[in-house]
Amino acid sequence: MSSAERSATEMVRRLVRAEADRDLDGYAACLSEDVEVWINGQLRANSRDAQRDVTAATLAAFPDWERETLSLIEMGDLAALRWRGSGTHRADWAGIPASGNRVDFQGTSWAEVADGLVTRIWIDMDMAGPMRQMTSQEGRTP
Amino acid sequence: MTTEETRVLWEKYKAADRAGNADAIGQLYAEDVNGAGFPFRGRDAFRRLDSAFRRAFPDYQGEYVEEVIEGDKVAFILHYTATHTGRWLGMEPTGLKLDVLESWVFTVRDGHFAKLVPVGPDVPGMVRREANLQLVRRMYEAENAHDADAYGACLAPDFEAWGNGQLIRSGCAAQVAHMRDETFAGLPDWRNETLSLLADGNVVVARWHAWGTHSGPFGAIPASGRRMDVFATSTLEIEKGLIRRHLFDIDTSPLRELSGGPQGGTT
Numbered sequence: 001m002s003s004a005e006r007s008a009t010e011m012v013r014r015l016v017r018a019e020a021d022r023d024l025d026g027y028a029a030c031l032s033e034d035v036e037v038w039i040n041g042q043l044r045a046n047s048r049d050a051q052r053d054v055t056a057a058t059l060a061a062f063p064d065w066e067r068e069t070l071s072l073i074e075m076g077d078l079a080a081l082r083w084r085g086s087g088t089h090r091a092d093w094a095g096i097p098a099s100g101n102r103v104d105f106q107g108t109s110w111a112e113v114a115d116g117l118v119t120r121i122w123i124d125m126d127m128a129g130p131m132r133q134m135t136s137q138e139g140r141t142p
Numbered sequence: 143m144t145t146e147e148t149r150v151l152w153e154k155y156k157a158a159d160r161a162g163n164a165d166a167i168g169q170l171y172a173e174d175v176n177g178a179g180f181p182f183r184g185r186d187a188f189r190r191l192d193s194a195f196r197r198a199f200p201d202y203q204g205e206y207v208e209e210v211i212e213g214d215k216v217a218f219i220l221h222y223t224a225t226h227t228g229r230w231l232g233m234e235p236t237g238l239k240l241d242v243l244e245s246w247v248f249t250v251r252d253g254h255f256a257k258l259v260p261v262g263p264d265v266p267g268m269v270r271r272e273a274n275l276q277l278v279r280r281m282y283e284a285e286n287a288h289d290a291d292a293y294g295a296c297l298a299p300d301f302e303a304w305g306n307g308q309l310i311r312s313g314c315a316a317q318v319a320h321m322r323d324e325t326f327a328g329l330p331d332w333r334n335e336t337l338s339l340l341a342d343g344n345v346v347v348a349r350w351h352a353w354g355t356h357s358g359p360f361g362a363i364p365a366s367g368r369r370m371d372v373f374a375t376s377t378l379e380i381e382k383g384l385i386r387r388h389l390f391d392i393d394t395s396p397l398r399e400l401s402g403g404p405q406g407g408t409t
Binding site: 040041071073074075076078080082084106107108110122124125126127128129131 | 306307337338340341342343345347349351371372373374375377389391392393394395397398
């Protein structure tokens with residue numbers, strides 16, 4: 001399959017697999033050079049290198065991060081992945097110092113694909129809940 | 143069957159098709175005719191299927207672009223256009239204009255077509271997808287018109303709303319009351335803009351941006367005068383033409399800010 005023929009769902013599966021394998025180069029290889037990543041309506045990264053750094057920081061903050069796919073559907077060049085994930089908060093993330101807490105996330109990530117690369121990602125997810133979990137004094141793991 | 147006998151039967155079929163005569167087509171099927179992928183069998187069932195299609199797509203125009211007849215088999219490619227203007231397979235008219243290329247192999251036995259094998263796009267699936275997209279568009283139009291009744295008409299009686307993985311509301315009536323008494327009353331200028339919409343099977347996923355001014359009570363939260371601005375994704379599961387489950391992923395930080403709570407922070 002040539003890169004131009006890769007479907008949106010195929011690219012999302014590659015991203016998820018690369019993340020699970022902690023393969024940052026493989027993850028970055030799925031992205032266009034000028035990829036835009038929007039979280040809850042705000043632009044968070046606007047290049048492949050920037051998004052690679054964001055992903056590296058997230059995996060460093062949650063070294064045991066695991067993501068479960070709840071559904072994945074596509075239409076044309078667009079795919080939507082509904083997911084939930086969790087990890088132990090071991091390093092500073094979003095300005096919050098390591099808490100040792102188990103943190104649960106849930107969201108939907110959209111990927112737009114052109115010429116076999118992901119050109120735009122939109123993530124809609126709750127931040128308030130995970131922030132509470134990260135700052136909670138209860139539920140801390142050793 | 144000789145090739146010539148099969149050709150005579152096939153010419154009758156094409157003439158009946160051109161005349162739009164589903165009964166005449168039905169007479170050419172074997173009493174126990176079956177079709178690959180069809181959940182039924184028998185002449186009457188296929189005749190009803192043809193009739194229902196012609197009623198739902200009255201401007202159907204078919205053209206046989208290729209045909210091969212050999213022994214007891216007819217293989218052909220049919221190109222057709224048709225507009226979905228009548229109820230079909232439980233789906234209300236969508237106005238969808240079909241432009242379809244499909245292949246079929248018919249097998250003849252004892253002077254009738256006994257086996258039908260289609261290869262082509264999933265036309266019922268295409269129509270269902272369009273019907274589901276239209277249903278979701280109607281729901282958002284009703285939301286933007288602040289028309290709680292029209293909004294409720296899009297929901298199944300046993301509707302469920304799930305926010306960030308938690309069941310937050312059960313029943314169409316409860317959801318309608320929430321929209322009318324909390325969203326529309328608390329945020330009178332509430333507006334929802336759909337940013338992306340896609341559908342697959344009985345699922346529609348919508349990415350949206352909504353905003354409004356908190357100038358009335360929103361549930362237990364008294365008016366703050368603040369503007370609420372949210373981005374979210376809704377996954378809508380559809381059953382029997384109505385929205386059965388609405389699963390949305392949304393940042394609840396803006397809602398907490400309305401009540402004067404701490405901000406959720408950013409990534």
